[in-house]
Amino acid sequence: MARPGLILTALFLFGSLSFQAQTLTSVEYKVKAVFIYNFIHFIDWPQSTYEYSYDEFVIGIIGGDPFGTYIDEAVAGERIKSHRIKVQRYKSVEEIKKCHILFINTHDPEETKKILDFTAKRHILTVSDTPNFIRWGGMVRFFTVEDKIRLEINNTLARARELKISSKLLRVAIVQ
């Protein structure tokens, strides 16, 4: 019984030590994780993206995970209709199989282009906080104004990929 107690104490100690360093990035990505989760409710994917009703809704992350456990916590136990929500982390485009939202965490234009090319034939909502992401052919970009995270959306592209974005969401975003 004493062993688990010791482990818990140790975890708390580590947590409080790393808090100062983590604060800025963690708050930002916590919000971004929630936003990503909220996209599920404001955007409709075509039915064809599911083969079976028990198929999962997949949130994919490529190019290193900035969220830590936040995104897992945000989606834990949640469902969209009958589909469980699952987070998958990819090291390369080749690993991507079935995916609904793809967070692209790279500032490299070549690599980003390569990933976007992959998604071009699929119904995948591409999300990134890279400044030129929309220009490069991305769909949703996070940016920060007065410490608030704002959205920039390329709705034409989303429509072309048969993703219906709610007007409500478009109202709070900058639409290209």
Added chain:
Amino acid sequence: MAMRLRDTPIQSKLMSIILVTCAVVLSVMCAAYILLGSNAYKDILKSNVSTLGDVIAANSTAALAFEDQEDAEEVLSALKAEENVIMAAIYKTDSSIFATYPPDTAISLFPKMQDRNLYWYEGNFLYGFQRITQKSEKLGVLYIKTDLKTMYAQIKKFILIGLALIAGSMFIAYVISKLLQGTISEPILELEQTAKVISEKGDYSVRAVKQGNDEIGALTDAFNQMLTQIQSQNEEITSFNQKLEQKVEERTSELQHQKDFVETIINSSVDLIAVFDNSLNYIMLNQRAAEYYKTPSDQLIGKHILEAFPQVEKSGMYDDLTKALKGEYIHNPRYRSPILNMSFANYYIPLKDNEDVIYGVLTIGHDITKIVEANEKLEKVNAELMKSNRDLEQFAYVASHDLQEPLRKIQTFTQLLDTHSDDKAQTKKYQEKINQSSARMKQLIQDMLNFSRISNSEEAFEQTDLNLVLENLIIDFELLLREKKAVINYPNLPVVPGIPLQLSQLFSNIINNSLKYTDNRPVIDITCDILKPVEVSQHPSLRKDVPYFKIQFTDNGIGFEPQYSEQIFAIFQRLHGKQSYSGTGIGLALCKKIVDNHHGLIYGEGRPGLGATFTIILPGENLNAS
């Protein structure tokens, strides 16, 4: 209040009823209208606000989801459309306030978040919480607070309008009812006026005027019909009353007649009739009773028998009355009244009512005084007759005995004369004996004649001076008195009513007796006194209301034994032999008879050898008259 309403005139009553009804109905209507209106307003307001809330909740989802406060505030600013909404807020799922309306409202003014969909009224406000969801994903809660001021202002306005409406309606109702109430109240007032006239004047020929064919018209008809009935009944009653009065008069006079008749009969009765109640108070007395009692009957009526006549308590009448009160029929054939000097045959008859209860006694007294007196007289005569009969028997016996004796002597001496006719001396002696015997017989016959004459005497009494009687006797007895050297002392004697010859015989016999039955020189003392009341009472046969004289003859003769004091007055009674003292035995019997005839007394007291005293008591008044 109810009393006052009941007493108010019918016009005011109608008016009040109409106005009150109008006011109440209008008030209820207005109140109901306002209440319903305010409730409807509240429902509408609630539905409006909740709809608005729905819209805002829907519109604010993205702002919430992507933390766009400005957008949220902009969405909330749509609430301006509903002027009653005074404040609103959007809460995040963690209960913190995300946006407010109006913007920049102090967070402290908002309540704690409630995670539900609910709108409710509290005080003058409508509060509401509404969940904000996007595709079943809960994003936050909307709070809206709405003011009802506008509604209350509206209600106030409605009330004022209502009051004005009521006032106007009341005025219209007043005017209309004033115009219309006459159709109801006028016929009633008319009816009332008619009724008042009838009741005040008692004139049932008056009729109320009918004004319509409604209920009051029917009432007027009924009233008039009633009056007709009363009028005809009144006439009937009056004629009936007249008949009744006539009948009563007839009956009364009839009764009076009967009463007079009965009274006449009762008052004409020769008998005394009196009626007592059950306490023995006089109820009625007839005229005869009033005449007997010498008292008007109305002075006795109501009095108790003993109060009126205390003396009847012991006379037997009171006892008889008491018995009669117990139901006994009493007949007292002979009652001597202590009130009147009369005798009655009395009847005491208990009077019973229909239930056999005795309520009084009827007393009838039949005057039998005359009968009683006649009876008494008859008895007296009868007694005298019996006595006379006895005397006669005695007389016959004595006569046969005493008269035979001298006769037998005469016969014997006549026979001796025959046998001794040759002896002259003897013959003479026999002849003397025969003469003596015949003389004696003569004397006997004379005395008997005297005696019987007294018995049958019907001579009238006259005032007789006893001095004269005595003086004449002394002259008659002169020879004998001289012979015997007798002395008679006498006082002045009274004058008494009587028969002079009999009184002379009375004195003569007593003096003769004194002279005869003595061996000495006779001394006769005569005294005379008025009888004292004490002495009167010693002799019950004497009357107390009459003066009596006592005349006493005292001699010094042989006297007699006291036991013979009665016997000496019987006829032919001799205490001594003829040999000793001559006498017929009639003298004192004759005296007794004379004294009885004069309503007096005679008695003798003797002391053997010393003399005798004869006392004669004679009344000083003539008692034959009464």
